Amino acid sequence: MGAKTIISGSKTESERVQRQVKLPFMKSLEISLKSIKVRFFRSLITTLSLVLAVSFLSFIGVSNDVANGMLDTQEPELRRTLIRSGYDLEPGDTSAGSSPKQRWLVILSLLVCVVGIVNAQLMAVTERFREIGTMKCLGALDRFILRLFFLEAGMQGLAGASIGAILGAVFSLLSGWVRFGTVAITAISWNNVIISIAIATGVGCLLSLLGVFYPALVAARMQPVEAMRVEQ
Secondary structure, rough: OHHHHHHHHHHHHHHHHHHHOOOOOHHHHHHHHHHHHHHHHHHHHHHHHHHHHHHHHHHHHHHHHHHHHHOOOOOHHHHHHHHEEEEEOOOOOOOOHHHHHHHHHHHHHHHHHHHHHHHHHHHHHOOOOHHHHHHHHOOOOOOHHHHHHHHHHHHHHHHHHHHHHHHHHHHHHHHHHHHHHHHHHHHOHHHHHHHHHHHHHHHHHHHHHEEEEHHHHHOOOOOHHHHHHHHO
């Protein structure tokens, strides 16, 4: 009977501790926003690298949408104009795609972006040793630390990817208008443009989350005592 009472008491205490260290999602969001504000310029640099990579991806996608819109008109002169502009079109092709060179450039730019995000987040973890150690000493669980880093990366990723995708689409449309005239705007399928922007935004958000995954694990597995010993 005494043993059961002790076990029951320990379970109740454990449940009470679990309830104490679990913070609401909105509180985690508030902490993440404050962390971004405190490190605004570093967050801005990380976001700008994502903007550049995503804008390039969006530029390529919308440029193909412009070319496909012109091909859909089935006018031979527009087809010849696209070929003179560098599009590799065979006689039976009904759509234009990215060249192997463009695909490699996009892949490399995205890889460089991920490496930059990982590096920036690892530096952020180093700067926040005491902050993370304090939170863990106060009872923060590993998943709470992970949540904070993923929320910060998600907000930065969504903002940077959205801005980059829209900028890339705008520059692509302007480039098409300068090169091909108003037909590049009038013949394009705007549904395809929206899809290209959405894809670029999704890829940017995914890259941001992938880039923060390893630094978040490092932060979550950090021992509180070791973190508190680090001299800033």
